Amino acid sequence: MTDFKPKKWPKQARSKASFDAILEGAARLLRRQGYEALTTNRVAAEAGVGIATLYEFFPNKEAIVAELVARLMAKVEANMEEAFAEAVGQDPWPAVTHMTSRAVGSLAEDREVFHVLLRQVPFVPQLPVVMETRAALAALSQRVRITAAGALDLPMPEEDAWLISEMLYNAILEVAFLDVDEKKRAELTKELARLTYRMAVGRDPEAAGSVSR
Amino acid sequence: MTDFKPKKWPKQARSKASFDAILEGAARLLRRQGYEALTTNRVAAEAGVGIATLYEFFPNKEAIVAELVARLMAKVEANMEEAFAEAVGQDPWPAVTHMTSRAVGSLAEDREVFHVLLRQVPFVPQLPVVMETRAALAALSQRVRITAAGALDLPMPEEDAWLISEMLYNAILEVAFLDVDEKKRAELTKELARLTYRMAVGRDPEAAGSVSR
DNA sequence: ATATAATCCAAGTAATTGCTCGGAAAACTC
DNA sequence: GAGTTTTCCGAGCAATTACTTGGATTATAT
Known part of the structure; x- marks a missing residue:
C-alpha cells in the first residue's frame, strides 16, 4: 500500500520553505482546478521547485494531499477547542450558536480547498487524521450536549447522538462550502444552530424552559 | 466543454444489449474499484465489447458516467413519486417516516455505486440530471410539509426549507451508504425521520397535538 | 438479392502520467 | 577548509491514458 506520510521532514530553513511551497502550490491547484488537475509535475511547477525536490520529501502524490489535509484539520481542531473553551459555562443555546458559527467559520476560510478535499478526493474522508478530527469534534459536541442536558433535563437516546453529529457535520460543510456573502452565511449558520x-x-431555543435556571 | 450525452442511441436489439452492458460494466467497476479505476478500456473489457464499440455510442468517459447516473436518478425519482402517492392523506408523522424510509431504501439498493458517484466523482453532483432530481425531491418534501402544516398549524420560516432539505438529503445518503444490516438501517432511518x-x-411526533384532528 | 445502414472490433497513436537518475550546489560540522 | 549531509534539479523513462483508424460483419429496406 501507498505510504501517506512524508518520506523525510525538512531540516534546514531552505527546505522548509520548499516543503511549504509544495503544500501551498497543491492547495492553490486544488482550489483553482480541482483534484483531477493535481499532477505532481504541475504541483512542483506551481510551487516553483523542481519535480525531484518534490519527490525528495513526498513518496507520492497522495502523501502531499494527506499532509495538506493534516495541516488544515489541525487548524480546525484548534479553532474548535478554543471555541469550546469560550462556550463552557454559557447557557445551552448561546453555546450551540457559538460552536456552530465557529465551525462554519473555520471551514469557510478555505472553503474551496476543503470542498475539493472532503467531497472529491476518494481517500481523504478515510484518512486517519480526518476520522480522528471528526471524532474529536463529535466528542466536543457531546460535552456541549451534556452541559445542556444538565441544564435542560434532556432525554438522550443513545442512537441519536451519531445521527445528529452526522447531520450536523454535513450541514456545516454545506453551509461552509456555499458561495455566498458572509452576511447570508451567518444567517444560515444561525438557522442551522436553531x-x-x-x-x-425537541423544542425551540426561544420556547419557555429553554434557559437554565 | 465535453459533451455528457451519448453521441448515438442504439437502434437494434443487438446494440441495445451492448449499450446496457457498457453501463452495467461501468457500474460494476465503480462498485468494486472506485472512480479512479474507471478507464474506458477497462469498461469495454468488463462489458465484453470492443473499445471501439464503446466509442460508437459514447463520446467520452464522462458521458458513460452521466448516462449511468441518469438511469439511477430516474429510478430514485420514480420510487419517490410512488412513495409520495402512498403518503398522501396520511397523517404527517406516518407520511414522513414512509417517505424517509423509501428514500433510504431506494438508494441502499445500489449503495456502493451511489456512494462513489455522488461523493467521489467531481462532476456528478453538478450534473443537471442530479440537480433536477434533488429539486424534484425537495419539492416533494415541500408538499409533505404543506400537508403537515395544514394539519399541525406550523410556522414555516422561509429559510429553513432549504437547510432542512439539505440536511435531510445528506443524512439520507449517509444512512443509505452505511455498511450495516437492514435491521440496523431501518432503525437509523426511523430515528432520522424522528x-x-x-x-x-419543533416537537416530538409522539407529543400531544402531533396528530391531525 | 442487392444496396444501405447499423454494429462491431483489435491494433495502434499521441499525449500524459507518476516517478527515477545522476550529479551539482549549498549548508552544516569539526 | 575538508568532509559530510542536506537540498536542489531537469532530462527522460516506463506505464497508462483516452481515443482513432480502417475495415469486417450483420441486420434492414426495397
Whole structure:
C-alpha cells in the first residue's frame, strides 16, 4: 500500500520553505482546478521547485494531499477547542450558536480547498487524521450536549447522538462550502444552530424552559 | 466543454444489449474499484465489447458516467413519486417516516455505486440530471410539509426549507451508504425521520397535538 | 438479392502520467 | 577548509491514458 506520510521532514530553513511551497502550490491547484488537475509535475511547477525536490520529501502524490489535509484539520481542531473553551459555562443555546458559527467559520476560510478535499478526493474522508478530527469534534459536541442536558433535563437516546453529529457535520460543510456573502452565511449558520437545537432538544431555543435556571 | 450525452442511441436489439452492458460494466467497476479505476478500456473489457464499440455510442468517459447516473436518478425519482402517492392523506408523522424510509431504501439498493458517484466523482453532483432530481425531491418534501402544516398549524420560516432539505438529503445518503444490516438501517432511518420531524415541527411526533384532528 | 445502414472490433497513436537518475550546489560540522 | 549531509534539479523513462483508424460483419429496406 501507498505510504501517506512524508518520506523525510525538512531540516534546514531552505527546505522548509520548499516543503511549504509544495503544500501551498497543491492547495492553490486544488482550489483553482480541482483534484483531477493535481499532477505532481504541475504541483512542483506551481510551487516553483523542481519535480525531484518534490519527490525528495513526498513518496507520492497522495502523501502531499494527506499532509495538506493534516495541516488544515489541525487548524480546525484548534479553532474548535478554543471555541469550546469560550462556550463552557454559557447557557445551552448561546453555546450551540457559538460552536456552530465557529465551525462554519473555520471551514469557510478555505472553503474551496476543503470542498475539493472532503467531497472529491476518494481517500481523504478515510484518512486517519480526518476520522480522528471528526471524532474529536463529535466528542466536543457531546460535552456541549451534556452541559445542556444538565441544564435542560434532556432525554438522550443513545442512537441519536451519531445521527445528529452526522447531520450536523454535513450541514456545516454545506453551509461552509456555499458561495455566498458572509452576511447570508451567518444567517444560515444561525438557522442551522436553531435546527440543531430543535433536533437535540425537541423544542425551540426561544420556547419557555429553554434557559437554565 | 465535453459533451455528457451519448453521441448515438442504439437502434437494434443487438446494440441495445451492448449499450446496457457498457453501463452495467461501468457500474460494476465503480462498485468494486472506485472512480479512479474507471478507464474506458477497462469498461469495454468488463462489458465484453470492443473499445471501439464503446466509442460508437459514447463520446467520452464522462458521458458513460452521466448516462449511468441518469438511469439511477430516474429510478430514485420514480420510487419517490410512488412513495409520495402512498403518503398522501396520511397523517404527517406516518407520511414522513414512509417517505424517509423509501428514500433510504431506494438508494441502499445500489449503495456502493451511489456512494462513489455522488461523493467521489467531481462532476456528478453538478450534473443537471442530479440537480433536477434533488429539486424534484425537495419539492416533494415541500408538499409533505404543506400537508403537515395544514394539519399541525406550523410556522414555516422561509429559510429553513432549504437547510432542512439539505440536511435531510445528506443524512439520507449517509444512512443509505452505511455498511450495516437492514435491521440496523431501518432503525437509523426511523430515528432520522424522528429528527427530521423535530426539525420541521419543533416537537416530538409522539407529543400531544402531533396528530391531525 | 442487392444496396444501405447499423454494429462491431483489435491494433495502434499521441499525449500524459507518476516517478527515477545522476550529479551539482549549498549548508552544516569539526 | 575538508568532509559530510542536506537540498536542489531537469532530462527522460516506463506505464497508462483516452481515443482513432480502417475495415469486417450483420441486420434492414426495397
